[in-house]
Amino acid sequence: MSEKIDVPSDAETAAVASDLRVVVARLRRRMRETGEPGDFSPSQSAVLARLDSDGPSTVTALARAEGVRQQSMGSTVAALQQSGYITATPHPTDGRQTLLALSDRFRDELHAHRAAKEDWLFRTIRAALTPEEQHQLATGVALLKRVADA
Known part of the structure; x- marks a missing residue:
């Protein structure tokens, strides 16, 4: 028999939306700390x-x-x-x-900065999350992609 999953209330979904906004903003700030190739709007x-x-x-x-x-x-x-x-x-x-x-010069710089950010994320994920949590994060990222593309 399959387990019935309750539909979250509007208040619960609103809380998740608020938390997600805050967490994404914090994550963006942390990634910016790894260095941006310029100060862009x-x-x-x-x-x-x-x-x-x-x-x-x-x-x-x-x-x-x-x-x-x-x-x-x-x-x-x-x-x-x-x-x-x-x-x-x-x-x-x-x-x-x-x-x-x-420009070729900027493309190289951009890719180097992206690689630095991805390296920071990789090291942080490995250090801060258990293997099970890393799998959960992968599932969460797939869900976030669906939200972003909706």
């Missing part, structure tokens, strides 16, 4: 992450993907380009557009 970080994961893009496509006006994205991109974090090249099929990409 949230919009700049989003653009850099998108260019890293999706590859070269236009200002228009970035604006659409991030849900901002093209003019706002243009300002964000201009600051990143001026600092040497991104490069601009003519679009290969549409001369009216420009393709933006991470």
Whole structure:
């Protein structure tokens, strides 16, 4: 016979949501302590992450993907380009557009900083959690991915 699982109350779900927000913020602060490759605004970080994961893009496509006006994205991109974090090249099929990409120097720096953060997480997980808790964390991460993608 299977065990019946009670549906959490609205108050319990609200408490989990609140705790999760606080824990994610604390975890982000701890990871920032491992070093960031620059001091970026949230919009700049989003653009850099998108260019890293999706590859070269236009200002228009970035604006659409991030849900901002093209003019706002243009300002964000201009600051990143001026600092040497991104490069601009003519679009290969549409001369009216420009393709933006991470600069090689910054991509290397970004990947090194990510590796440092992942190393910190790896060492902390191994040191702070039992093997059973590590398996529970893996299950929790899968659930958080579903929440983030919903």
